[in-house]
Amino acid sequence: MHERSPRSEHQPDLLRLATAGSVDDGKSTLVGRLLYDTKSVLADQIDAVTRASVDKGLSTPDLSLLVDGLRAEREQGITIDVAYRYFATPTRSFVLADTPGHVQYTRNTVSGASTAQLVILLVDARKGVIEQTRRHAAVLALLGVPKLVLAVNKIDLVEDPATVFAQISAEFNSLTSTLGWSTEDVTEIPVSALHGDNVASRSENTPYYTGPSLIEHLESVPVDADSAGRHSLGLRFPVQYVIRPRTAEYPDYRGYAGQVAAGSVSPGDEVVVLPSGIRTTVERVDTPDGELDSAQVGRSVTLILADEVDISRGDTIASPADAPEPIGEFDATVCWLAEKGLRPGARVLLKHGTKTTQAIVGTLVDRFDEQNLSSDPDPETLELNDIGRISIRVAEPIVADDYAVNRHTGSFLLIDPAGGNTLAAGLVGDVLSSVEVGKSA
Template identity: 70%
Template sequence: MTETTTRTAPDSGTEVTLPAQTDLLRLATAGSVDDGKSTLVGRLLHDTKSVLADQLDAVHRASADRGLATPDLSLLVDGLRAEREQGITIDVAYRYFATPRRTFVLADTPGHVQYTRNTVTGASTAQLAVLLVDARNGVVEQTRRHAAVLALLGVPRLVLAVNKIDMVDFDESVYDRIAAEFRTHAAALGYAEDAVLTIPVSALLGDNVVERSARMPWYTGPSLLEHLEQVPVAPDPEDVPFRMPVQYVIRPRTAEHPDYRGYAGQVAAGVVTAGEEVVVLPAGLRTRVAKVDTPDGPAPRAAAGRSVTLLLEDDFDIARGDLIAAAADAPRVTDELDATVCWLAEKPLGPGSKVLVKHGTRTVQALVEELTARFDEQALSSVAAPDSLALNEIGRVRLRTSEPLPVDDYAASRRTGSFLVVDPSDGTTLAAGLIGVPLAPFAAAAG
């Protein structure tokens, strides 16, 4: 029997069973409209045999109905795109596929400018991002915008897939020009040279997607899949201090469990172990973990992504929104947030705006005290003290919250170092915020 392990799917928190002998790479795709992203994702799924037979048959039939001589692999993912165009709210589609060497969770994001917020969602857990450009168009405004967002979110590695290389007759000079321009841009965003790989591909024909292409002897690097199989995976989220926002307080008050009081939530970072000392924030109450309950019964420990119920040695007044954290390395508690935000709403953000801040499972009122800078992702420069932030703009803000929040810097813990800005009138998401992330090194940028 094949040994298996369980991991948590980032889109839903549900657990999926994966082969234990392979490690996991979380990646995101991004690119402008019509750069061929759907075809590339479809090609990866098809050529790694990650498509069910009935799905493939449907693609063959639909392609034949359109008069196409070969199957249009973009149809494997275009159903979701059609749903988006019909106005159905779907932030990111997650695709799962595997090879003997590695298992992959791919966050598929749309390319329209107005869906930049989806790129933020998809890249928030990514260890690598594949950014597509059309070889005929090269690096465009949306490419630079996506690269800036990926750098902001701390995605450690980038792949630039120069797609539709067949449409420029596999011209090496076209590829070299695009690759050089993107590497210069990525370096200005703070990426080291070895963190960026450029690959000429034809998603339609399959060149350099799974198999290396014989039509580009001038390219001697790996195919896209070869790189995805071999690239070093970022440090495991278990290697950071334990954090768990409390989602529910469980008190069944039954004859079988008259005194049971558990605190349920998903481990956001690190590992929790029965017997370890923890602190409950923002109150600062210290205690120890008496027991770690899971859906499968008691466990000695639980790692990031696992949904658990913690029983504590002391009977404290703990509620939804509190954070249970490692006592030896606790987050700071503050009512002032200096953060970088990606503004996702049509209406602009200005100083003095009253908003809600959702951090973990706690939502509090907040006031925008100051806009300290706005980042120009095209010119790689910053503008001090802007009047406002508009849709898709990235800026530095200072927020004052009505209640103190236990926060980390985003670089130390993504889950507890990030937050959402929410409209108090209708509950819509206005921005994604990252704590302690400066606009530099973007701001090659500082002037």
């Protein structure tokens, strides 16, 4: 396992993105168009879609059928679940979370956008920025999504597309600046997903628009700087598994397997084990293919330490320079995902990284009003899709960064201890304050 020569770490150029928007704004057609124009679908799939489109009396293929695969979705003509699509161009690979547009599926949008580096937010050119657009923008700001694309779809269906596009762009820019995005982080593109205008290539039908097509922008948008701070922080390495092969070849092997959640790790680095606080150094960075000179964010490796330390699943190996203090009680923002509401005193399981511990919900501090960007204090409950601020006390301390500093180590789940269902997605710290512009009385 360790006789191979060290090698360098290499990460492919990958962009994680998601879609969001209102019902019937054309998200499924746009995603289908992205897959079609990047030649990411098989010929028999295209044939099946073409036949189904002819049966529906359409003269052109209905590309939304490429993605609305569930029978219930096809029957209703809507997307009702998060689905992950994979496509690539010669310059970049993409993982796309296709999320629903209905208000009752806001929780699905939270799930799909939680790891996105960029979100394509669609609006119908005929309707402009509506309530659900504002809701999604607020949720995306809350999640700390670094880049936005406003895709003004169905631009071919309005009488004065140049004026409509300018008006929608101005209104959206006003909204996003209020939510904390800079103008460099938001790009507006007029598109027709049905006809392919400005999706794969720039269209002659939009002479008023001189910017890139959607795919051109996705290929060129910078993703080196991790807005979550995972590259700028020191090492965060949640231990997933302790490897003890106990074989004749490796009688004394003790490795700690996991994924680098922030920073990087190399042989010789000094580290601290949390929550115990014991310090040691990294002796080796192992993988099934041999040792590494260093491992960067997102790489799954096994660390061999210089000293025998009592480490188990759920512990965190971190850089001593900026290691977070283990916390037992903290404030957090949650999106409630369960049908039954949340009340103070609820007993739950909290899953943070590789650690799961019992927890008690203290007070419900406030509930977020995503339309007015304000909060309603002291709610009695948080209901399905509500976003609110709560206090939590855990039985065992967790090693967490503030979500605003690191999206990966600052997020957690609340789980029903009886049934094992996910109850809430949580963010450590007061992230609501960054998107609130006022308090309700």
